[in-house]
Amino acid sequence: QKEVEQNSGPLSVPEGAIASLNCTYSDRGSQSFFWYRQYSGKSPELIMFIYSNGDKEDGRFTAQLNKASQYVSLLIRDSQPSDSATYLCAADRGSQGNLIFGKGTKLSVKP
């Protein structure tokens, strides 16, 4: 069974701190990884994707990928209350090309 695992949280951080969200995946054939943000009652919104080992930065967001450890993370710097949401990690299903999603980590940023 191919899976993507995330800590469901809630993860609570103070405003201005770094929030660190983690994800592991089981399918070594997965090549691309995605982070979606989902506000309560809304649909998922893509915020980052990463294909290569290492870090990828976009504004306050940094995605990190370690294929040897089958580990993906998302760092949010200078966290804001508006970052409070559930963050979904997804991995492609290798050659099949579809996505497997984790259950999501709920992040709460306290003012």
Add this chain to the structure above:
Amino acid sequence: ETGVTQTPRHLVMGMTNKKSLKCEQHLGHNAMYWYKQSAKKPLELMFVYSLEERVENNSVPSRFSPECPNSSHLFLHLHTLQPEDSALYLCASSQPGTLSYNEQFFGPGTRLTVL
């Protein structure tokens, strides 16, 4: 209209009703997806269409019937549903064959309640 749209946004139906969910994408993509999102569960992929052909059916009960008349439109026909089918149904689209072919864009979803 831009992006991916879904109608209706909310639907309440009885177990004997027949209804349909509609999804339309304005992104020029040629793959479309139906997902089910229930509380405390991961997003569950239900159906995948690529170039209007169904390429995946993830063991979904026959009371859910998809239809893809063209690459911009996707329907989910519902009949004799069960209360446990109550969930948020999300449509997504992507453009296979590009560098970021797995990058899926979601519609706002239909919140379905089965009484």
